Amino acid sequence: MRAYADNDYPGDYRPDWRVIASLWPYLKEFRGRVGIAAACLIVAKLATVATPVALKYIVDHLDAKDSGDMVLWIPVLLVVAYGLLRFSGTLFNEVRDAVFARVAERAMRRVSLQVFRHLHRLELGFHLDRRTGGLARDIERGTNGISFLLRFTLFNIVPTILELVMVCGILLFAFDPGYMLTVLVAVVIYVVFSIRVTEWRTRFVREANAKDNESNSRAVDSLLNYETVKYFSNEDFEAERYDANLAEWEQARLNNRLSLATLNAGQALIIGIGLIAVMAMAVTDVAAGDITLGDFTMINAYLLQLFIPLNALGFVYREIRQALVNVERLFGLLEQPPTVVDTPDAKPLAVTGGRIEFRHVEFGYRPDQRILQDVSFEVPAGSRVAVVGASGAGKSTLARLLFRFFDVQEGAITVDGQDIREVTQQSLREAIGVVPQDTVMFNDSLRRNILYGRPDASEEDLQRALRMAHLEDFVARLPEGLETRVGERGLKLSGGEKQRVAIARVILKDPPILVLDEATSSLDSVAEQHILEALDEVASNRTTLAIAHRLSTVNDADSILVMDAGCIVERGTHEQLLALGGRYARLWERQALGDEPSADA
Incomplete structure (x- = not known):
């Protein structure tokens, strides 16, 4: 057919x-x-x-x-x-x-x-x-x-x-x-x-x-x-x-x-x-x-x-x-065949610590266009690694590949030594929690949107997630509370409110691996600080890959990767990269002066 x-x-x-x-x-x-x-x-x-x-x-x-x-x-x-x-x-x-x-x-x-x-x-x-x-x-x-x-x-x-x-x-x-x-x-x-x-x-x-x-x-x-x-x-x-x-x-x-x-x-x-x-x-x-x-x-x-x-x-x-x-x-x-499929002998992912490794990864959305070129790095179990860079550098592509929205064309991505192409997609995605830059919501109640992170969560767990995501005051101001409908794609909520919902979802999911894709990009500085504290608490003892536009949100990461045109051009801690005086130092200086580069890729 x-x-x-x-x-x-x-x-x-x-x-x-x-x-x-x-x-x-x-x-x-x-x-x-x-x-x-x-x-x-x-x-x-x-x-x-x-x-x-x-x-x-x-x-x-x-x-x-x-x-x-x-x-x-x-x-x-x-x-x-x-x-x-x-x-x-x-x-x-x-x-x-x-x-x-x-x-x-x-x-x-x-x-x-x-x-x-x-x-x-x-x-x-x-x-x-x-x-x-x-x-x-x-x-x-x-x-x-x-x-x-x-x-x-x-x-x-x-x-x-x-x-x-x-x-x-x-x-x-x-x-x-x-x-x-x-x-x-x-x-x-x-x-x-x-x-x-x-x-x-x-x-x-x-x-x-x-x-x-x-x-x-x-x-x-x-x-x-x-x-x-x-x-x-x-x-x-x-x-x-x-x-x-x-x-x-x-x-x-x-x-x-x-x-x-x-x-x-x-x-x-x-x-x-x-x-x-x-x-x-x-x-x-x-x-x-x-x-x-x-x-x-x-x-x-x-x-x-x-x-x-x-x-x-x-x-x-x-x-x-x-x-x-x-x-x-x-x-x-x-009959449209999926290009990302489980192998016949795929087994559930066994997460022992959550160590992530990218090994010489090559990838492009089109055959004639390479997005990532020979990308290699490691996120040790329980550590926090940040990826920064200008628009189009390929940062968000890393998260898509880790989640297996696409498969790498060369190289491999492993979690605790297991090639993610050799484990079931469901077990892999159950082990990863994502706070995306653009949180899309269902046209349903606020309660159901938050519980999407774990539909069978108890009311106690839900209230805990609301507290950690700093949603309690917002919910209290709503006439219908958690039963308020959020509208098509969450249009009735602000960008910051939607991101807090995304964070609450991840808190309910409670995964061993976190991916933060511009998790605070729509928040003001005060709310951002509160959310960062909540994320720090959620990320403790979890492997975290943070994709950042604002360098100030990741300067305390265990390691920072600087990407440019699909390649990692610098890596190290915040202090090491500033001392290097390279691309990261220039980005930091521009953001400190308020002249931030364009949005994330």
Whole structure:
């Protein structure tokens, strides 16, 4: 199965019909229900096909020339049978839907969960390249497409084909073969026309979906950056860009609807000609006395009964084809291979002290661009090592590699002598606590956001984390306290408040290794001092890698690494580096004068 990026389907794209077969594993859980639903389908269709036969005999009895010989109770019984057959067809269809409902909904649930888990297994690079809005729409369309395929393939196409076979069999054995041939020719022409025209118009459907993704992604992106839009008074600019996307979407939808009208008109014409041909043959045979009026009524009922679902079959085929596109796109996400994976024999990380070592590490986000070059250093167990440098030096990349968001291209990273590529990712990340520079929060209560560090933490542990992160006064000022909702991505909190939440999370997690990525960058000097004291307490007896922009926050580190252009150019204690009079000394002097370099990379 092919996997595509957001909107890069090639022009000659054809859906993979094997997708339908790939849904079978999701039905295995309910084999019994599937069997019962199939049985109800067959019984319902038999009742439906038998209904015109009952109608024929009713008409023939009522049309008897010698009404004195007509037994009145026979038509009455036939009318009752006719009503029961119609009722049975509807009843068994409803039972079928009720029995199968759990199957379809459970399949959607299973696939949605599988995709969700898989997306979390994919590396950071995948998510940096994708647009969240478009990805969410792909998942939504794909899961809905699965439900559509299961319901309409099994309960529309299959029953219609079954009914077509039954009706053609009855027409062949009860009447002149010309009736069956005429119906078959009309059906074949209808199907071929529907397929050809649908293939032609699929590009309009695909274009409409692509423009829908673009406009949705634009709206989500703009709303997530609400504050930035306001900072630059770019509301009109954003609206114009969104409207431009909507205009393209409008045109794509218009083309889609016009092509749909062409398809519907052609299908109606084919059905109309088929009906005229068959009914003309029936009228001629009735006039010639070859068939009865009841036969004529039965043929007419069969044609209406057959062509009505066949007309719907055109719609179903179009929708199934689009559902195949959506489901294949969803399954394409499942087949997107993660580049950061556990080895088959990966074992849990055994942390004895938390000693970290980078050995001749080489790494680049792109093959033609090296971010880190021959980086080697050690963070002894229980010590604190700081990494400083200008923007783009590669400092934050060290933290990403340690957390295995990416794998090194050359060299190795070890924790207590264990190559992190040879241990499970879960055990590695459970051992590391991160206070990031940009803390992203869930649109939930403050309590739940803090407890994300350890969801099963006790109230006592939570209150301790609040005290250590200096969040108590802030929470006390909130009318709803810890139940206050923080808004999308934590927009209702200041940068400093969000960083305190991140620190509280790490305190609850209580890991043996800490990574502080500009942990106090959004705090004022007074709050920073309090947080540094809390971090010092949290970091005691823990291995700590601190990435810093403000040199004053790390001048008491056991060792300081100075990076420039992906290389470590200086290393030593604060006093040693000042005495060296090199790059660190110049950075310290500039920050002391208030002329700080640009933000962290």
